[in-house]
Amino acid sequence: MSHTSERGRRGLMLLISSPSGAGKTSMSRRLVADHAELELSVSATTRAPRPGEENGREYHFVTRESFDEMIAADAFLEWANVHEHRYGSPRGPVMAALDAGRDVLFDIDWQGAGQISQRAPSDVVRVFILPPSMAELSRRLHARAQDAEDVIQRRLGRAYDEIAQWGTYDYVIVNEDYDRAYADLAHIYHAERLKRARNGWLAPFVQGLLDERL
Ligand code: 5GP
Numbered sequence: 160m161s162h163t164s165e166r167g168r169r170g171l172m173l174l175i176s177s178p179s180g181a182g183k184t185s186m187s188r189r190l191v192a193d194h195a196e197l198e199l200s201v202s203a204t205t206r207a208p209r210p211g212e213e214n215g216r217e218y219h220f221v222t223r224e225s226f227d228e229m230i231a232a233d234a235f236l237e238w239a240n241v242h243e244h245r246y247g248s249p250r251g252p253v254m255a256a257l258d259a260g261r262d263v264l265f266d267i268d269w270q271g272a273g274q275i276s277q278r279a280p281s282d283v284v285r286v287f288i289l290p291p292s293m294a295e296l297s298r299r300l301h302a303r304a305q306d307a308e309d310v311i312q313r314r315l316g317r318a319y320d321e322i323a324q325w326g327t328y329d330y331v332i333v334n335e336d337y338d339r340a341y342a343d344l345a346h347i348y349h350a351e352r353l354k355r356a357r358n359g360w361l362a363p364f365v366q367g368l369l370d371e372r373l
Contacts, residue, residue: 167360170257171351172279173197173264174272175344177288178318180300182334186288186341187266190348197262197348200253203229206244209305219249237267237274242313246271257282262352269324276327284351286344287328291335293318 173190177183191199203219205226214220221229226245229235238247248265256263265275276283290296296318300311325331330347334340355361 167358167363168260169282169357169359170260171262171357172253172257172275172283173262173348173351174275174283174285175264175266175288176269176272176285176321176324176328177334178290178296178321179314180296180303180318181288181290182299182337182340183288184266185337186334186344187264189341190344191264193345194262194348196260197264198252198256200248200263200265200267202246202248202265202267203235204244204246206242206246211305236278237271239268239270239274241268241270242317248275262348269321269327273327281356284330284347285328286330286332286347287325288340288344289322289325289331289333290318291333 175183175187187199191197201215201217201219203221203226205221205223206218208214208217208220212218212220223245226238226247229247229249230238234250235247236250236253238245240246246267248267248271253263265271267275272283272285276285290299293315297311297315300306300314306314332340332343332347351357
């Protein structure tokens with residue numbers, strides 16, 4: 160995949176993973192709100208909406224049949240089974256954003272991050288967010304009070320498997336202090352945007368400087 164806009168900027172895909180409750184969703188949403196050139200990839204899922212979630216905002220909530228139709232139509236950039244449900248990133252909006260030189264943030268698990276990285280290794284930036292301790296992760300999951308106890312226990316169990324994947328990410332942030340962790344995430348994004356290879360407009364610009372004889 161190659162994404163170079165007319166302005167000569169190559170959009171990047173920021174893949175953010177963490178166990179449930181480590182703060183990834185709230186940091187991701189804030190980063191998107193703070194950057195006009197960054198879009199959130201809204202995933203499709205077969206799980207039921209939680210209280211307060213809206214179809215098309217947090218997720219596209221779909222039936223298992225519609226999800227499988229999308230798989231058959233090759234409509235996903237990646238998809239995976241997570242917590243007994245299916246989750247996938249619809250391809251269309253991502254391609255449109257990248258082609259326009261915009262960046263896309265994905266809040267997805269390690270399986271999805273792996274699939275996208277394999278397809279477009281030079282266009283992805285992978286960030287993993289860790290909790291300061293497992294006890295704190297458990298406390299945050301309970302404080303969220305969105306899920307039943309058995310669901311929380313399953314998420315905690317899965318957190319160990321998710322955390323074990325940390326070594327395949329480019330950056331790792333420990334979310335002990337939320338504002339500090341968010342600042343780290345924003346710095347990573349800013350620096351990655353400035354990479355030479357993502358800014359094709361630089362070559363003609365520099366040539367212009369060299370041609371400008373004083
Ligand atoms: P939740 O049900 O708590 O919203 O999300 C459960 C897990 O699924 C989270 O780790 C989240 O990052 C992951 N997830 C959400 N959307 C996608 C997706 O489109 N693809 C993949 N692979 N994982 C996703």
